[in-house]
Amino acid sequence: xxxxxxxxxxxxxxxxxxxEAEAFVEILExxxxxxxxxxxxxxxxxxxxxxxxxxxxxxxxxxxxxxxKWMVGFWLAQMAAIIGLYLKK
Numbered sequence: 259x260x261x262x263x264x265x266x267x268x269x270x271x272x273x274x275x276x277x278e279a280e281a282f283v284e285i286l287e288x289x290x291x292x293x294x295x296x297x298x299x300x301x302x303x304x305x306x307x308x309x310x311x312x313x314x315x316x317x318x319x320x321x322x323x324x325x326x327k328w329m330v331g332f333w334l335a336q337m338a339a340i341i342g343l344y345l346k347k
Contacts, residue, residue: 266286270279300312 270282
């Protein structure tokens with residue numbers, strides 16, 4: 259038992275009796291453990307975050323390459339349009 263459980267047990271023991279207080283604290287402890295286990299399934303661990311960070315860095319790198327490709331293509335098309343207008347005169 260941790261300190262808070264001991265304090266709770268002592269408070270309850272004076273009001274409802276020894277066995278009832280012990281049973282209540284045990285039920286409460288099981289309930290908290292169950293809630294923690296349920297929450298643990300939805301929480302991210304350091305390993306999960308590291309995997310996400312790696313995937314995010316890869317996705318950012320891929321996006322940068324795509325943006326550069328589009329910029330170069332747009333720049334070339336713009337230069338071709340400017341040269342075409344210049345030669346037309």
